[in-house]
Amino acid sequence: xxxxxxxxxxxxxxxxxxxxxxxxxxxxxxxxxxxxxxxxxxxxxxxxxxxxxxxxxxxxxxxxxxxxxxxxxxxxxxxxxxxxxxxxxxxxxxxxxxxxxxxxxxxxxxxxxxxxxxxxxxxxxxxxxxxxxxxxxxxxxxxxxxxxxxxxxxxxxxxxxxxxxxxxxxxxxxxxxxxxxxxxxxxxxxxxxxxxxxxxxxxxxxxxxxxxxxxxxxxxxxxxxxxxxxxxxxxxxxxxxxxxxxxxxxxxxxxxxxxxxxxxxxxxxxxxxxxxxxxxxxxx
Numbered sequence: 001x002x003x004x005x006x007x008x009x010x011x012x013x014x015x016x017x018x019x020x021x022x023x024x025x026x027x028x029x030x031x032x033x034x035x036x037x038x039x040x041x042x043x044x045x046x047x048x049x050x051x052x053x054x055x056x057x058x059x060x061x062x063x064x065x066x067x068x069x070x071x072x073x074x075x076x077x078x079x080x081x082x083x084x085x086x087x088x089x090x091x092x093x094x095x096x097x098x099x100x101x102x103x104x105x106x107x108x109x110x111x112x113x114x115x116x117x118x119x120x121x122x123x124x125x126x127x128x129x130x131x132x133x134x135x136x137x138x139x140x141x142x143x144x145x146x147x148x149x150x151x152x153x154x155x156x157x158x159x160x161x162x163x164x165x166x167x168x169x170x171x172x173x174x175x176x177x178x179x180x181x182x183x184x185x186x187x188x189x190x191x192x193x194x195x196x197x198x199x200x201x202x203x204x205x206x207x208x209x210x211x212x213x214x215x216x217x218x219x220x221x222x223x224x225x226x227x228x229x230x231x232x233x234x235x236x237x238x239x240x241x242x243x244x245x246x247x248x249x250x251x252x253x254x255x256x257x258x259x260x261x262x263x264x265x266x267x268x269x270x271x272x273x274x275x276x277x278x279x280x281x282x283x284x
Contacts, residue, residue: 009039027103034111035097042093042119046086046141048126058129067131069190070199071253074182074243081179081239082125088175089118092168101165110169114151117176120145133167139191142184148214149177158225166228167284174229175236178219182240185215200250209256212244231282235270 032252053060059067062076096107120141128138153173154165189211193199207236219237222229240263245257 002121008277022027023153031102031108034108034115035102037109038115039093041122042086042089042117044122045089046123048122049082049086049144052126052129054140054183055130055255057131059131061128064128064131064135066133068190068193068199070190070193071249072184072186072211072241072244073247074186075247078243081236083152085179085236086178088168088172089114092172093118095164095168098217102167106165106169109158110152110154110173113148113155117145117152120148121176121222128181135191135194138189142180142187145254146177146180146184148203149173149180150176153226153229153233156229163269170229170284171232174226174231174233177236177238178236181222181237182244185211186240189264190211194252197226203238204224205250208249208253212241212253212256212260216241216263219260220263223267226271228280228284229282230268230271234264253271 011123015121050112050157052058060076060079062079065073065079095101096104096111101107122140124145127134127141153170156170173235189208198204215237219234223234241257241261241264245254245261248254251258275281
């Protein structure tokens with residue numbers, strides 16, 4: 001008779017006899033802590049979003065972006081994508097905290113990087129509405145969020161496991177990274193205007209065109225490299241670029257935005273066409 005692992009709580013071993021695979025039910029204190037931090041960070045995103053705008057003298061994220069409007073600033077409605085992003089984060093946060101999922105390796109891989117990303121996002125939506133030098137703090141936070149989300153998505157490219165345990169974290173990380181890819185470039189432009197860079201004119205238009213083409217190239221490269229959840233990633237990135245294109249930008253910037261959107265769409269179609277597992281590449 002096998003000796004029970006002393007590092008695995010009795011509750012987890014009991015779950016393993018209830019029809020669950022034993023290795024999926026094995027977890028320790030570190031898994032419980034990680035899962036709890038993920039849940040708290042995901043909830044913080046939701047709480048801090050309205051809280052940041054409700055503080056005295058604060059405005060919404062969209063309003064601050066309009067104050068330092070650039071040629072690549074999307075319209076206010078584009079920021080509504082934070083709703084689906086936050087919802088996806090919450091769903092996965094709850095799922096990975098279930099006893100049957102605590103010991104799942106896929107959550108271990110993604111847990112801490114996404115917890116950092118969620119916390120950085122919460123800080124971003126909390127401090128940006130405060131305006132002033134908080135714009136610079138927001139710039140740092142959004143870069144941290146991008147790096148952490150990219151790390152998580154990279155760790156999730158292994159072909160196992162299957163089902164919700166794979167789809168939920170992959171799709172969540174991909175959706176978040178897709179939007180942040182555009183939001184980060186816009187935030188760089190906003191920060192530049194805050195620091196005194198021109199918001200319009202030839203220099204601003206040229207920088208906007210370069211930024212859009214550069215982000216299109218990056219999104220294309222990531223889309224073609226992803227083995228899973230390329231759909232949510234491209235969808236979120238495409239949404240941001242579409243917002244720029246439809247926000248009445250200067251002609252050169254508008255053309256660059258439509259070209260960038262075409263690159264995103266073509267990249268996704270190529271990623272699906274060249275694989276034998278289109279559903280996995282699209283979703284997970």
